[in-house]
Amino acid sequence: MNYELTDEQKEFKKKFRAFCEKEIAPRAGQVDSQAAFSSENQRRLAEMGFFGLLFPQQYGGSQKPILTCVIAWEELARACPATFLSCGIGSSLAGIPLHFWGTEEQKGKYLSRLIKGEWIGAFALSEPHCGSDMAALKTEARKLGKNYLINGTKSFVTNGPLADFVMLVALTNPGPEPNRQMSIFVLDKGMPGWSAAPPLEKLGARGSPVSPIALKDCTVPESNLLGKEGEGYDYTAKTKEFFRLGFAAYSLGVSQACLEESVQYAQGREAFGRPIAHFQEVSFKVADMQMFVDTGRLLLYRAAWMMDQGLEAGPDIAIAKLFLSEAATWCATNAVQIHGGYGFLKGYKVERLYRDAKLGEIGEGTSEMQRKIIARTLLGERF
Numbered sequence: 001m002n003y004e005l006t007d008e009q010k011e012f013k014k015k016f017r018a019f020c021e022k023e024i025a026p027r028a029g030q031v032d033s034q035a036a037f038s039s040e041n042q043r044r045l046a047e048m049g050f051f052g053l054l055f056p057q058q059y060g061g062s063q064k065p066i067l068t069c070v071i072a073w074e075e076l077a078r079a080c081p082a083t084f085l086s087c088g089i090g091s092s093l094a095g096i097p098l099h100f101w102g103t104e105e106q107k108g109k110y111l112s113r114l115i116k117g118e119w120i121g122a123f124a125l126s127e128p129h130c131g132s133d134m135a136a137l138k139t140e141a142r143k144l145g146k147n148y149l150i151n152g153t154k155s156f157v158t159n160g161p162l163a164d165f166v167m168l169v170a171l172t173n174p175g176p177e178p179n180r181q182m183s184i185f186v187l188d189k190g191m192p193g194w195s196a197a198p199p200l201e202k203l204g205a206r207g208s209p210v211s212p213i214a215l216k217d218c219t220v221p222e223s224n225l226l227g228k229e230g231e232g233y234d235y236t237a238k239t240k241e242f243f244r245l246g247f248a249a250y251s252l253g254v255s256q257a258c259l260e261e262s263v264q265y266a267q268g269r270e271a272f273g274r275p276i277a278h279f280q281e282v283s284f285k286v287a288d289m290q291m292f293v294d295t296g297r298l299l300l301y302r303a304a305w306m307m308d309q310g311l312e313a314g315p316d317i318a319i320a321k322l323f324l325s326e327a328a329t330w331c332a333t334n335a336v337q338i339h340g341g342y343g344f345l346k347g348y349k350v351e352r353l354y355r356d357a358k359l360g361e362i363g364e365g366t367s368e369m370q371r372k373i374i375a376r377t378l379l380g381e382r383f
Contacts, residue, residue: 003301005071012064013071019048020079028080031207032352035199037162038207041083042091046117050076051092055099059107060115067304070249074300077253081356082207084253086120089246089364090158090208094121096239097167097184101227106186110165122163123243124154124213125236131156132369134169134182134236139215141170141185148172148185148225150193150218160196160211164189167239168215173230182232186224193218204355241317243364245307248300248321251328251360254353255296258328258335259289261350265339276338285334292327299323315377322370325360332357 005013023044031038045051052061053069077084091114098111113119130136139152150170157166165188172183187194193216199209227235263286266277276282299320306313335350336343343350361367376383 003298003305005067009068009071012068013075016048016072017075017078019044020075024076024083025079028083029347029349029352031080031082033206033346035201035206037086037159037209038083041080042087042117042120045076045083045087046115050087051095051117052115054092055095055111055115059112065304066245066307067301070245070300070304073246073249074253074256074297077250078257079253080207081250081254081353081359082205084250085205085208085359086159089243089250090123091121091163093239093242093246094123094159094163094165094167096242097123097226097235098186100238101184101231101235102186103223105223106226110186113164119164120159120162122157122159122166123239124157124160124166124168126154126156128153128155128212132365134233137169137171137182139168139170140174141172141183141220143172143222144219146222148220148222150185150187150215150220152215154213154215156200156210157196157213158208158210160213161199161209163196166213167226168213169232169236172232179233180230182236183229184226184232184235185220186226187215187218187220188224191218191220203358204352205359206355240364241307241314244317244321244370245300245303247360247364248296248303248317248324250363251321251324251357252293252296252300254328254357254360255289255293255324255331258331258350258353258357259286259293261353262286262289262335262338269339282338285338289331289334292331296320296324296327315374318365318370318373321360321365322367322374325370326367328357328360 053064055061056063073088095111095114098107114121141148141150168185168187169182171181173181195214197211199211266282267275269276303313303316303320332354336354339350342348
């Protein structure tokens with residue numbers, strides 16, 4: 001296995017990092033302080049081709065390898081975690097189900113507009129009473145002639161308040177075994193019976209709006225069913241692999257930013273007559289950050305490479321996501337410690353990164369759920 005990037009990927013990484021540093025990073029503090037999604041960031045990313053990285057050229061994309069996409073995700077998360085959460089995980093990945101299982105009509109309507117940056121997407125799975133437990137879903141889609149009548153509430157929907165369309169998981173066959181009960185629907189904003197609540201106040205990633213979405217007798221044409229009825233469990237499981245990979249990239253970007261801020265501060269801040277980088281208490285923290293970042297990047301790249309090769313990558317994605325999310329929290333904590341009192345002040349980047357980092361251990365499957373996936377792979381389903 002060769003994890004060395006190709007010349008094309010190296011050049012892409014260089015150009016995309018330069019783009020993020022010029023166009024995205026300068027607005028990151030404002031995005032956080034105002035807790036507001038940046039439409040300007042969305043527009044710039046669309047011009048750069050970011051939304052089309054995963055998708056075919058016939059819909060306006062460039063269909064790069066998953067590893068190339070991961071490179072872009074890391075760089076965007078390094079520049080502004082909130083923007084990556086909305087434009088990367090929240091919106092770009094809403095196109096994954098469309099890409100794999102959508103009809104040509106659905107792809108032409110939704111996927112092409114997402115790639116152009118004209119529309120923002122979302123994926124609605126979690127409900128107030130359940131997150132990772134898909135078998136406990138209650139949102140129901142009942143067939144009525146050529147329509148479905150959907151009732152239920154989805155929680156923690158990234159981009160919920162502003163999404164133009166949502167990929168929504170609902171029960172269509174309550175009787176059969178759990179993995180044949182669910183289906184996925186494409187819902188347009190403004191459909192009768194659809195209502196999105198105002199954005200929730202959050203600890204971190206404040207510029208990525210999250211809200212519940214309520215559906216009360218929401219009438220959806222059968223043409224908005226994604227793929228086959230009853231296949232939603234399998235579709236969601238595949239989609240969640242990309243979500244986990246995205247969250248691993250989110251945490252890697254946060255960790256890299258913490259490392260860079262810590263190195264710069266340690267070299268410039270003086271105590272007892274010399275830069276604090278001279279003190280082992282600081283230099284060892286920076287060394288450990290580099291260790292976590294490099295190890296996590298190898299895990300992430302390996303998982304992405306496996307997906308590109310068509311190999312089973314679920315457990316490896318879980319390992320990458322688990323390691324990087326907990327590494328990001330550690331890196332952010334120690335970045336604040338290196339900055340001392342300044343790290344505790346609003347306006348300092350590490351204070352924002354400290355709040356952003358924690359989401360990695362919660363979003364798209366908690367650390368406990370990742371350990372469960374890994375353990376089940378080792379010990380077998382019956383344990």
